[in-house]
Amino acid sequence: xxxxxxxxxxxxxxxxxxxxxxxxxxxxxxxxxxxxxxxxxxxxxxxxxxxxxxxxxxxxxxxxxxxxxxxxxxxxxxxxxxxxxxxxxxxxxxxxxxxxxxxxxxxxxxxxxxxxxxxxxxxxxxxxxxxxxxxxxxxxxxxxxxxxxxxxxxxxxxxxxxxxxx
Amino acid sequence: xxxxxxxxxxxxxxxxxxxxxxxxxxxxxxxxxxxxxxxxxxxxxxxxxxxxxxxxxxxxxxxxxxxxxxxxxxxxxxxxxxxxxxxxxxxxxxxxxxxxxxxxxxxxxxxxxxxxxxxxxxxxxxxxxxxxxxxxxxxxxxxxxxxxxxxxxxxxxxxxxxxxxxxxxxxxxxxxxxxxxxxxxxxxxxxxxxxxxxxxxxxxxxxxxxxxxxxxxxxxxxxxxxxxxxxxxxxxxxxxxxxxxxxxxxxxxxxxxxxxxxxxxxxxxxxxxxxxxxxxxxxxxxxxxxxxxxxxxxxxxxxxxxxxxxxxxxxxxxxxxxxxxxxxxxxxxxxxxxxxxxxxxxxxxxxxxxxxxxxxxxxxxxxxxxxxxxxxxxxxxxxxxxxxxxxxxxxxxxxxxxxxxxxxxxxxxxxxxxxxxxxxxxxxxxxxxxxxxxxxxxxxxxxxxxxxxxxxxxxxxxxxxxxxxxxxxxxxxxxxxxxxxxxxxxxxxxxxxxxxxxxxxxxxxxxxxxxxxxxxxxxxxxxxxxxxxxxxxxxxxxxxxxxxxxx
Numbered sequence: 001x002x003x004x005x006x007x008x009x010x011x012x013x014x015x016x017x018x019x020x021x022x023x024x025x026x027x028x029x030x031x032x033x034x035x036x037x038x039x040x041x042x043x044x045x046x047x048x049x050x051x052x053x054x055x056x057x058x059x060x061x062x063x064x065x066x067x068x069x070x071x072x073x074x075x076x077x078x079x080x081x082x083x084x085x086x087x088x089x090x091x092x093x094x095x096x097x098x099x100x101x102x103x104x105x106x107x108x109x110x111x112x113x114x115x116x117x118x119x120x121x122x123x124x125x126x127x128x129x130x131x132x133x134x135x136x137x138x139x140x141x142x143x144x145x146x147x148x149x150x151x152x153x154x155x156x157x158x159x160x161x162x163x164x165x166x
Numbered sequence: 167x168x169x170x171x172x173x174x175x176x177x178x179x180x181x182x183x184x185x186x187x188x189x190x191x192x193x194x195x196x197x198x199x200x201x202x203x204x205x206x207x208x209x210x211x212x213x214x215x216x217x218x219x220x221x222x223x224x225x226x227x228x229x230x231x232x233x234x235x236x237x238x239x240x241x242x243x244x245x246x247x248x249x250x251x252x253x254x255x256x257x258x259x260x261x262x263x264x265x266x267x268x269x270x271x272x273x274x275x276x277x278x279x280x281x282x283x284x285x286x287x288x289x290x291x292x293x294x295x296x297x298x299x300x301x302x303x304x305x306x307x308x309x310x311x312x313x314x315x316x317x318x319x320x321x322x323x324x325x326x327x328x329x330x331x332x333x334x335x336x337x338x339x340x341x342x343x344x345x346x347x348x349x350x351x352x353x354x355x356x357x358x359x360x361x362x363x364x365x366x367x368x369x370x371x372x373x374x375x376x377x378x379x380x381x382x383x384x385x386x387x388x389x390x391x392x393x394x395x396x397x398x399x400x401x402x403x404x405x406x407x408x409x410x411x412x413x414x415x416x417x418x419x420x421x422x423x424x425x426x427x428x429x430x431x432x433x434x435x436x437x438x439x440x441x442x443x444x445x446x447x448x449x450x451x452x453x454x455x456x457x458x459x460x461x462x463x464x465x466x467x468x469x470x471x472x473x474x475x476x477x478x479x480x481x482x483x484x485x486x487x488x489x490x491x492x493x494x495x496x497x498x499x500x501x502x503x504x505x506x507x508x509x510x511x512x513x514x515x516x517x518x519x520x521x522x523x524x525x526x527x528x529x530x531x532x533x534x535x536x537x538x539x540x541x542x543x544x545x546x547x548x549x550x551x552x553x554x555x556x557x558x559x560x561x562x563x564x565x566x567x568x569x570x571x572x573x574x575x576x577x578x579x580x581x582x583x584x585x586x587x588x589x590x591x592x593x594x595x596x597x598x599x600x601x602x603x604x605x606x607x608x609x610x611x612x613x614x615x616x617x618x619x620x621x622x623x624x625x626x627x628x629x630x631x632x633x634x635x636x637x638x639x640x641x642x643x644x645x646x647x648x649x650x651x652x653x654x655x656x657x658x659x660x661x662x663x664x665x666x667x668x669x670x671x672x673x674x675x676x677x678x679x680x681x682x683x684x685x686x687x688x689x690x691x692x693x694x695x696x697x698x699x700x701x702x703x704x705x706x707x708x709x710x711x712x713x714x715x716x717x
Contacts, residue, residue, distance in 0.1 A: 087326065091401055099439065145180055160173045
């Protein structure tokens, strides 16, 4: 079971994971669950009617647009990094926040390494299952290594050009 | 020139500190080489055949004398007293010790330099016209947009793990000195009939195993919409570019697979959703523009007596002027090309002493501005004609005044098997043999513009596909052979060269080039370049001559 690190108000903390990841070939667990897109499409209505929180796990080739109408009902979206080099989840995360204004948890799962923490936080991830055993302190340091940023993104960090104007 | 402010400097300091920590973790063994590899690659540090290679970024090929002197000093202190300028207008040190790299990055940061995004599947150094701000040909200064892209692309949170590396070139002149059409994105700055500035956007050009001249996906993009449009292109690519095969992962493969119209349609749809919120505010554009607008030119007569007198009295100087001095937009100034292609030298190499000489000259005579060209030479873009004789004398003394810009010995070559773990064959000695063959400067001038480009393997770092004569090293049963292509061009008339015939053994390449040149001189009609003659006659006369003795 990987550690869950949550980022709230800029502070990374180890958190109790309320969700259970349920694979497609597993029996449904009780309580809050994260399921695949396919399973959500098949069983989502039922799960949501059971008064529990539901999250969907997207593989890197699956696009958040597929969830557009369901997002208001979802508590979490988990985005997979099959390899840290596969950068598609960054686009998914950013669109979730910027285009779909998703307010729930956006969780990084898979090959999640602290060296990518800064990028992940900037595109809107706020929960992480590190694959490199990074502690919350290490994650915190890695996520906030840079004092400035050059671009607008989903984290609301004022970019350099805005700082220069103020 | 653009000056880094406290924000730009803080970014470099933070990066340097981060890498120092990563190297420390590697040196204590906390990180294995496998774990460390992606981290060092993010900082331009490669492990090559014999040593670590550090690739230092030179954003849009622009250097101050202070920066060039620092590079010279690093070369002297941590390397073997030289550096290698690359076709991405960066500088590589080939003999670096891992333990020294954090200090080197600190020294670089002290002069606003770094190795950020000189490797990895991210947006690499944006290149532009080395004559920017100096040539009368340009419609506007392309460095403004190159700097805007530098900032936008640096540590981009969404686009740092693309399917593959990504290279952007910007030219603002019809004569393209950036090879824009063989880039992932080529931007050609233009003016509309109403005077508005915009970009022609070319996407999906490239070299490597599958060379393409990139198609234009938008004829005119208003300049102030550049960043949102780039975001749209990169997002479509990040989502849909292939990730299953490293050789099919560049954007050119996606554009070719979808077709340019469908690709353009997807980009336009994404762009419409992004909207203007992703563009730079005009105030920031004005700030950047201001940094490039302030070149303190003097009002001078168009002609310089001292310059004309020196040409009349020194044939060597006159030859240098004919080949290495280009017209400047301001009367009384010239653009001076510093050749890093001395006969018998390694193309693109400069010793620390040579770098110091060029830095001093830039300071004394060149408004403290130095450029690196993608053809691996240096440029002093703003020299008063009256000062050119003194500049030439000093360059000549330092061995970097070879009067061969755009001539047969101005060769692009990758490091090849002498350094690179990927290479099949040597590239540097081939370049040296060819240069030796054409050592006679009269003959070289008579031949005129002839671009020879040599790659030691199919990855095409030496741009062989777009050489007027391209040379590709291949391995045949453990022996070095070379495949020749003719008719390529990376300029505004971009084309991928076509194969001459069977590959030639190492020792026959320079002779074959000699034969090709003889055919050209025999066949050429008035004023034709090698490329023009080839395009008119086709491959037949060239092929017959080179393979004559094989029959």
